[in-house]
Amino acid sequence: MADENVETATLTGDVTVRYEDWAGLTVPVVLRRNFTIAGTSARPPTLxxxxxxxxxxxxxxTTLTLRRLVLTNSRSGSINQAPGLDLLVPLRPNDSAVIRGEQSYLLWSACFPLELAV
Structure with a gap:
């Protein structure tokens, strides 16, 4: 993402993003181009x-496309209350960009308060 010449990151296996992956980079990394993260295998890799x-x-x-992936641990809290990805910095008012999922799965934990779950 930090390399302005790269428009697609191809995942051939499962990947886990960690805070230390960003060491040495100026963050936030600003994506000034469309960018795609894509899986290639018959079984979509887990991101x-x-x-x-x-x-x-x-x-x-810009558009961030997530293609042929299983996305996990992407949002803390309730995704129903605040959809998006924790990895992304919120946009300024009146700015717009797109997060696009293609042939992908978004998994998240759904935990209800005990009084509602029983």
């Missing part, structure tokens, strides 16, 4: 986002 927060900023008008 475990590790609940890493605030490392990437989408520039206005």
């Amino acid at each position: 475990d986002m590790g609940f890493v927060k605030g490392k990437v900023q989408l520039a206005p008008g």
Whole structure:
């Protein structure tokens, strides 16, 4: 993502994102181009986002595409209350960008308060 010449990251196996992966980079990494993270295998690889927060900023008008992936640990808290990815820095008011999923799965834990679950 940090290399401006790369538009697609191809995952051939499962990947876990960690805070130490961003050491030495100026963060947030600003994506000023469309960027795709894609799996290639018959079984979509798992991209475990590790609940890493605030490392990437989408520039206005850009698209982040997640293709043929299983995405886990991408949002702390309730994804129903605040959809998005923790990895991304919120956009400024009136700016817009797109997170697009293609042939992908988004897994998250759903935990209800005990009085509602019983």
